Amino acid sequence: MDLEALEAVVRSAVLAAGARVLEVVLDSVGIGRRATAVVCSCGAHMRSAGVRSKQIQTLLGWIRFARSMYVCPCCGKTRYPGDEELDIVGVSRSPGVRRQVTRLGAKEPFREVSADLRELAGIDLCRKEAERIAETEGERMEAWMAAERQALRCQEPPPPQTPKTIETLYIELDGTGIPMVPHELEGRKGKQSDGSAKTREVKVGCVFTQTLFDDEGKPVRDPASTSFVSAIEPASQFGWRLYLEAVRRGLFQAKRVVVLGDGAQWVKNTAQIHFGIAQFIIDYYHASEHIGELCRALFGPDQKRIESYRDRWTDCLWEGEIETIIEQAAALLPKDPRAKPEARAQIGYFKKNKEHMRYAQYRKDGLFIGSGVVEAGCKHLVGHRLKQSGMEWTVRGANAILAARSVILSNRMEEYWEDRAAA
Numbered sequence: 383m384d385l386e387a388l389e390a391v392v393r394s395a396v397l398a399a400g401a402r403v404l405e406v407v408l409d410s411v412g413i414g415r416r417a418t419a420v421v422c423s424c425g426a427h428m429r430s431a432g433v434r435s436k437q438i439q440t441l442l443g444w445i446r447f448a449r450s451m452y453v454c455p456c457c458g459k460t461r462y463p464g465d466e467e468l469d470i471v472g473v474s475r476s477p478g479v480r481r482q483v484t485r486l487g488a489k490e491p492f493r494e495v496s497a498d499l500r501e502l503a504g505i506d507l508c509r510k511e512a513e514r515i516a517e518t519e520g521e522r523m524e525a526w527m528a529a530e531r532q533a534l535r536c537q538e539p540p541p542p543q544t545p546k547t548i549e550t551l552y553i554e555l556d557g558t559g560i561p562m563v564p565h566e567l568e569g570r571k572g573k574q575s576d577g578s579a580k581t582r583e584v585k586v587g588c589v590f591t592q593t594l595f596d597d598e599g600k601p602v603r604d605p606a607s608t609s610f611v612s613a614i615e616p617a618s619q620f621g622w623r624l625y626l627e628a629v630r631r632g633l634f635q636a637k638r639v640v641v642l643g644d645g646a647q648w649v650k651n652t653a654q655i656h657f658g659i660a661q662f663i664i665d666y667y668h669a670s671e672h673i674g675e676l677c678r679a680l681f682g683p684d685q686k687r688i689e690s691y692r693d694r695w696t697d698c699l700w701e702g703e704i705e706t707i708i709e710q711a712a713a714l715l716p717k718d719p720r721a722k723p724e725a726r727a728q729i730g731y732f733k734k735n736k737e738h739m740r741y742a743q744y745r746k747d748g749l750f751i752g753s754g755v756v757e758a759g760c761k762h763l764v765g766h767r768l769k770q771s772g773m774e775w776t777v778r779g780a781n782a783i784l785a786a787r788s789v790i791l792s793n794r795m796e797e798y799w800e801d802r803a804a805a
C-alpha cells in the first residue's frame with residue numbers, strides 16, 4: 383500500500399467534492415432578487431441584464447460562479463454585486479487563495495511561492511501570477527494603512543490631562559539599500575566607482591514600548607510590542623508614516639518618548655520635525671564607530687596611537703563626556719594640511735551631536751542607547767526578502783512587498799483580512 387499516493391488522491395477527491403459544495407452555496411449569492419437597489423456611480427438605478435459566470439480559483443480548486451450582471455441605463459457601466467460581496471471584483475482568485483499567496487510572497491521569492499502552493503495546498507499558480515497577486519494584495523495593505531493614517535492625521539490630539547498609560551515609547555529609524563532594476567536608478571547618485579547607484583534606500587521604522595527592567599536594571603522591551611513601517615519614499619513622507627504609526631501606538635499616552643537612530647541628516651530631521659517632545663539619542667554603536675574614524679583621521683597610519691585614543695575616547699563616549707573628546711581631538715589635529723579637513727569634519731560630528739550622546743545619563747534614566755531593534759528590522763524585514771542575490775526590484779513591487787511584510791511582522795495580518803471581509 384502506497385500511503386503517500388493514497389492520501390494525495392483522497393485529498394484531491396475531498397477538495398473536488400468541497401469545490402462542488404462551494405459552487406452550490408455561492409449560487410445563492412450570485413443570483414436572485416436583491417434586497418436593495420443596485421445604484422451606479424453616476425447615481426442612476428442599474429438594471430439586471432442576465433447572468434454571467436466566471437471561474438474562480440479557491441482553496442478547494444477552481445469553481446464556476448454564476449452571478450447577475452447589472453447595467454446602467456444612463457452611462458452603460460456594469461456591476462456585479464455578487465463579486466463585490468465575495469471580494470472578487472476583477473479577480474479570479476478567492477480571498478483565501480490571495481491570502482496564502484500574499485503570506486508566502488512576503489516571505490520567499492515568487493518561484494518558490496508557486497512551488498510551495500502546489501506542494502502544500504494543491505493550488506496551481508505560475509510564478510508570474512503569484513507575483514501579481516502578492517503585489518496587488520500588498521498594495522491593498524498599503525492603502526489600508528494609508529487610510530488609517532489619514533484618519534489619525536485628522537483626529538484631534540487627546541487633551542493633555544489624558545492618563546499616561548505607557549511607561550516609555552520607543553521610536554527607531556534607519557535605512558538600508560536594496561538592488562533595483564536599471565530604470566529606477568537613472569540619474570541617481572550612488573557609491574559605485576563611476577558615481578552611479580545600484581540600490582535605493584528603504585526606510586524602516588519601528589515603534590515599541592518598555593515597562594520593565596531586568597535584574598541588572600537594564601530596560602526590557604515589552605514582549606510582542608514592536609510594530610514596523612517601511613517604504614522607499616522621500617524622508618518627508620516617511621516622517622509622517624512613522625509619526626502616525628507612533629500616534630497609533632500611543633504617542634500621546636506615553637510618559638516618556640525616545641527616538642533612536644544614527645546621526646544621518648534625514649533621521650535627525652525626522653526626529654526634530656515629528657518628535658520634538660522626545661529624547662533623541664544617537665545609537666551608541668554608530669557613535670563609537672565615529673570614534674574610530676576620528677582616530678584614523680587624526681593619526682593616519684599610526685596604529686598604536688589610533689588604538690590608544692580609541693580606547694580612551696570610547697570610555698569618554700560611554701560616560702557621555704563628549705566635550706573631553708572634542709577638546710583633546712582639537713589639540714591633536716594632524717600637521718599635514720591635506721589631512722586637516724577630514725579630521726575637522728570628524729570632530730564636527732561630535733560637536734553637532736553632543737546633546738544626543740549623553741550615554742551615562744541615558745543609562746541612569748533606564749533608557750536603551752542602541753537602535754538594535756530597527757537594525758534587526760532592516761536585516762529581517764528588508765534584507766531577508768528583498769536583498770537576495772540576483773534580485774532586482776521596481777519601486778512599486780518593492781513597496782508592495784514591504785507593505786505586506788510590515789503588516790505581517792507587526793502581527794496585523796488577521797486584522798487586515800477581517801477588515802477586508804467586513805468591508
Ligand SMILES: [Zn+2]
Pocket residue numbers: 422423424425426454455456457458459
Ligand atoms: Zn451610470
